[in-house]
Amino acid sequence: MATLDSTMTAAATRQSPRRASLWRDMLRHPSALAGLAILVMLGLACSFGPLLSGQDPTTQNLSEALLPSSAKHPLGTDGLGRDELVRLLYGGRYSMLLGLAAAAIGIGIGLPIGAISGYYGGRLDLVVQAVNDVLLSFPGILLALSLVAGLGVGLQNVTIAVAISSIPAFVRLARASALSIRELEYARAAVAIGQTKPRIVLLHVIPNSLAPVIVQASLQVGTAILVAAGLGFLGLGVQPPTPEWGSMLGDSRNYIFRAPVLSTYPGLAIFVVVIGFNLLGDGLRDVLDPRLRR
């Protein structure tokens, strides 16, 4: 164990100069920079904005329902008299955390499965591939929809459903890298000097498939947010009174004539945050994985 730790630390130290240059590359890349800027601004707004306003996103006041914009309520109020801006900012926390958590779970499960399956090959690989194909043959929203219908609604279950529906993509990516790495010189060399398979997977296969996985992850966060909001829109997502963007958008359809802006804001918010992750993903792709450069 100790050797393993020291090896990893060594690997990390070795990588640090490369990391610095990655940062520089990213900051020079226009779309990565734009995406990062959008996400940082939104992240700051959603983290600190609610604290500044001091208002609660769930406290209702029926006598102040559906008010237009004013100094007290910059974006007006919703059907139960709750401040729309405060709800949007709180909702951003849920959406972004949900997207990040879903992608993290997707990687956490998909990456090892794909790496092991691809590297070990054989029957294990066949089985994993068969199951993965089943899952891939479900369109993402359908898989999430079925899962959330089975698990039940609510923030946790939606996150899990969206995460599970993102696993197959990561399995496929990691497996593809593993297959290619298996045949490379240094992996063979590692086998030759007697490293065990688990060690090789951990030290070589997984780190080397990280680049495409990170790119995919960034895009996946955006997709996860879209899918989760879609579920909320259908009434199968995060439940009221939690201010999730998708369910806010779903609720707003009730007020489409009376207060069309209530439909505009949450959709715009989803749009902007997903653009942020997509731009970042595009940039990361160029920087991390020049082979994929378009």
Added chain:
Amino acid sequence: MQTSAFAQSRLRPAAFVAAIVFSACTAAPPGAGTSAAPTGNATASAAASHKTGALLTITIGVDPNHVDPSLINSGQGSNIASYMAETLTTFWHTGKLQGLLATSWQPSTDLTQWTFTLRSGVKFHDGTPFNATAVKKSIERLLDPKLAVVTSNDVGLFVGGVDVVDDTHVTFRLKQPVHYFPEALANETSAITSPQSWTATGNTYEQAENVVGTGPYKLVEYVKGDHVTVVRNTEYWGEKPYYERQTFKVIPDAAGRETAVRSGQVDVATLTPAPDIDSLKADSSLQVMLPVGGRNVYMAINTTSTTQPLLQNPIVRQALNYAIDKDAIVKNVLFGAGQPVSSAIGSNAFGYCKQGPYPYDPEKSKQLLQQAGAAGMTVSMISPTGRYLQDIQAAQAIAGYLTAVGIKVNGPATADSAAYQGMVSAPPATSKTELFIWSFAPDFPHASQQLGRLLITNSIPPKPGINYSHYSNSTVDSLVAKAAQDAPNSQQAVDDYCAAQKQIWSDAPFIFLWEQALPTIVSAKVLNVQVAPNAIVNAVYAEPK
């Protein structure tokens, strides 16, 4: 999506529940009376004879699923089928019970045998005659478990057999005395269809969606998920309608229905979003109808709760009633689409007698809670989303009012309609509910069914019924049983039902909330559209302005 499902998909196949039928026409349609034919406006029907090609479009929120009356399991199906297949009795045109295919009826003295005199000279759309044999066969088919869909209706519960007396007389043998049998027969599931049609093209005995009845309209097509179109029956035995065709168009989204009627794409839109009621009222090209009187909505209280035993105490339950400002909820959450509930049954029902509403008195509420040792109690609350008009919004508001009298409320938690029904229908031993939104729209406006299904001991699950409050009171049980033996429509029956309601009101198995009005929007260019409180539309005798 949230509000688009509303209550309507879960409505029972109601026979136009409504006694109060709202008419879009300034004058109510004439033709009341026990044996009157459905009567439209005389001038309109005169015009109708030369007018061809006129089309009326009505948008509904839920696919009817069936138009074969014996299979109907939605209010929309009931609504559409009634254009084509008629029942022996009806509330359809005036909101009062009257004959349709029957001209009169007579019970035996013990109320177990009911003989109906049938209208003669009536023909089904396929040309075969309507007679006692068709009635017998239709009712027997309704009771046949072989049908593709099992429905629940009182006729199925009561009828032991049907006997043909002669061509125009038929006798129903009941398993028990029932004084409101003609009311129960008005349910569209008991409509009479041509026995010959059950095996005609496209039909089977188990499922005959190419419905052939005696009604003023005939089926043209039923495109699943999209629309049902009917065409005027030129051979109709009664007043002939004006519009040559009518289309019921399915638009599940409430805002979509409103858009459709505002843009003139349709003439009538049921169940539009409540928040728009005021702006729709201000639009002179539209008429807004808010008929009240079929469906009471409650925050039901589990009176046998083991998770919060304080709810077993009637004083606590009364306190909950005093804590809620029903008027404010109707005004601000329902946007005026309703009125506070004043008894355990709908205000239009036979046997209704006014008890309340409980006034909004938070001080008294706190005092009662104190007295019962329930100050600062914790309760959990659940609500469906979109099953009833503004349900989750109202539940959130109620939670707010309860918090204001010092109660700690967990929730409202939500579930979609199907999951919700599973939660609230658990029998007392396994039930985990405490407070939950619940409601019932009866098939016909009569105290017997509303009390019998909702509030007697024999209707607590797992017994048949929906007494999900688990309310059990021997006085109420015996009064409801006694009233069923009283002479039909007698003062004695009214008194018995009234006494039962009084008991229920003080025992407060519910927080009594509102009588729901479902907004229906009719183009100002169309007259004579009637709407029942459950958004069931009778536009048979609609006519252009």
Added chain:
Amino acid sequence: MARFLARRLLVAIPTLFGVATIVFFIVRLIPGDPARVMAGEAAGDDVVDRIRANFGFDQPLPVQYARFIANLLRGDLGRSIRTGDSAVNEIVQRLPHTIELAVLATVLGALIGITFGIVAATNRGRPIDVLVSALSVSGMSLPTYWLGLMLVIVFAVNLRWLPAAGAEDPRGVILPTVTLAALSTALIARMSRSAMLEVLGQEYVRTARAKGVSGARVLLGHCLPNALLPIVTVIALQFGALLGGAVLTETIFSWPGMGRLLVDSIFARDYPVVQGCVLLFSVGFILVNLLADFLYAVVDPRIRY
């Protein structure tokens, strides 16, 4: 080629079997009882039990599963609980509406997407290229349900040019098609741009140009055919995604297709129809992938399976 297709079809069978199994158990995990939903709010347990028996839901789960698979092998998906009609019939009635939307959206997306891609590639680095890139990232990031709502607000509610809902009016197809096409247009434009760029850099293009072949002919006669392979792939894959996107689009526009049928059936716990819809979506997805592989071979004769 034929052997390849046959093998792929054979592999599809266990995949579909897996999908069928998963969906069978998932729908039964959802809390809520279809019999109770159908019985209506006033029905007692007696009616609910009869409905359960009528559809075989009173049997133990393994028995139900065995029956489901046995019937499936005969092409029988069971009866819809809501309508009593066969689930196959329910789906067959809705399918054409979804295919209509998906095909129209694909055609629209391909036309606009390829055009934009070519324009961007031939103007690499110029403002129009940046604009196309920006538009395509936006298109990928748009929540379709929101785009649909906005289109309804603008074109149906405010301008009243187009109907908001339904398939009866022929103009009713416009808004859902545009909504559904947004994502695929963006992806196709992106893919076309990069594929064209790659081809434009190749020897033979430069040779053709040098020989004085006109710009348009080089572009459409030489470059486009060679760039088609990746474009066809993305179009085919998008078609599968469109079937999924139909769920939301059809809900917004009350379009009587498969997507809405699926959502309605989930809410009603209409197990047979949910199973049928999901299976069909998977079959569609598999077939479209197969078609993409097949098209590879047609477009690029070098590919042999």
